[in-house]
Amino acid sequence: MIASEGFDYDGALAACARGDQGALRRIYDRDSRSLLGVALRIVRHRQIAEDVLHDAFLNIWTRAGSFDPARGAGRGWIYSVVRNQALSLVRSGEREIGVDEELLDDLGAAAAADAGMADAFELHQDLGRLHDCLVGLDVVKRNSILYAYVDGCSHSEIAERLNSPLGTVKTWIRRGLTALRECMG
DNA sequence: GCACCGACCAACTCTTGCAT
DNA sequence: ATGCAAGAGTTGGTCGGTGC
Numbered sequence: 001m002i003a004s005e006g007f008d009y010d011g012a013l014a015a016c017a018r019g020d021q022g023a024l025r026r027i028y029d030r031d032s033r034s035l036l037g038v039a040l041r042i043v044r045h046r047q048i049a050e051d052v053l054h055d056a057f058l059n060i061w062t063r064a065g066s067f068d069p070a071r072g073a074g075r076g077w078i079y080s081v082v083r084n085q086a087l088s089l090v091r092s093g094e095r096e097i098g099v100d101e102e103l104l105d106d107l108g109a110a111a112a113a114d115a116g117m118a119d120a121f122e123l124h125q126d127l128g129r130l131h132d133c134l135v136g137l138d139v140v141k142r143n144s145i146l147y148a149y150v151d152g153c154s155h156s157e158i159a160e161r162l163n164s165p166l167g168t169v170k171t172w173i174r175r176g177l178t179a180l181r182e183c184m185g
Numbered sequence: 186g187c188a189c190c191g192a193c194c195a196a197c198t199c200t201t202g203c204a205t
Numbered sequence: 206a207t208g209c210a211a212g213a214g215t216t217g218g219t220c221g222g223t224g225c
Contacts, residue, residue: 186225187224187225188223188224188225189222189223189224189225190221190222190223190224191220191221191222191223192219192220192221192222193218193219193220193221194217194218194219194220195216195217195218195219196215196216196217196218197214197215197216197217198213198214198215198216199212199213199214199215200211200212200213200214201210201211201212201213202209202210202211202212203208203209203210203211204207204208204209204210205206205207205208205209
């Protein structure tokens with residue numbers, strides 16, 4: 001869940017409408033990461049998502065005066081602006097949308113940074129154990145789990161990749177996860 | 186007993202239409 | 206332009222039947 005307690009979005013938007021650039025900066029500092037994630041989910045490309053975020057904040061700045069608190073929360077309005085900006089870009093078909101191969105690495109690095117030094121140390125210990133447990137699994141179960149949770153494939157896609165029935169893939173994943181849990185303790 | 190397989194169900198996401 | 210609700214579609218997880 002996104003931390004938003006204690007921040008007055010309505011007030012910040014009102015300040016933006018009055019020309020207070022600091023208010024826009026506060027919104028950006030607080031929610032840019034989350035908003036980038038929203039844009040990323042729609043456009044699926046980091047660079048494009050950053051462009052969307054930039055354009056969306058321009059819109060927020062120029063249209064803050066049109067925001068009406070009586071019609072909804074300020075935070076919801078901000079997220080809607082970003083979402084609509086991303087959707088309009090996708091629908092316009094102006095850009096080719098493809099899978100960003102660097103994204104997973106970036107997200108992983110960001111997650112490690114967020115976790116902090118102590119947690120990162122524990123994370124690496126757990127990853128080492130996880131690797132050992134994965135090695136102990138059957139090849140098909142290991143591949144199924146990796147396709148599902150590393151590559152982000154749906155069960156149907158995995159079944160297609162492995163040329164196996166959907167039900168079988170589901171069984172492999174379930175049993176593989178059970179084995180991993182037992183192995184990890 | 187174990188693995189495979191498919192049907193079923195719940196949860197989630199997306200789309201659409203309507204009201205403001 | 207935005208928010209909201211309802212319906213449709215998709216997905217993942219569980220369970221029971223079947224065959225080796």
